[in-house]
Amino acid sequence: MGPRGVRLLAVLLVLGLWAPAGAQKPSPCRCSRVAPHKRENCGFPGITSDQCFSSGCCFDSSVVGVPWCFHPLPKQASEECVMEVSARRNCGYPGISPEECASRKCCFSDNIFEVPWCFFPMSVDDCHY
Incomplete structure (x- = not known):
């Protein structure tokens, strides 16, 4: 990998670390009112609740067989x-x-x-x- 590739990789790494920090934990209603069968995955296998919330997503591990990290309902x-x-x-x-x-x-x-x-x-x- 040349110097240009290393610089690009460094920029992407910095942006990747910075972007989730700006996200906020969604409000409880935006999370708890999503029916389990309607959850849209927002994470990856093994994601923690802190990682999920820092991405601006909801986390609920109480229902087996559905995404635990999922997109919240729209703000109102x-x-x-x-x-x-x-x-x-x-x-x-x-x-x-x-x-x-x-x-x-x-x-x-x-x-x-x-x-x-x-x-x-x-x-x-x-x-x-």
């Missing part, structure tokens, strides 16, 4: 609004505005078609690691 404006799409209970009507939804004290997210965009929040009491 409020933790009470973090849930799988299948858990949404309609709180509005087709075409409801974000303002009208908020006036009903409900959550609004219009980034997925054919599911309720205005939906009831869920208590965060069941959220845990």
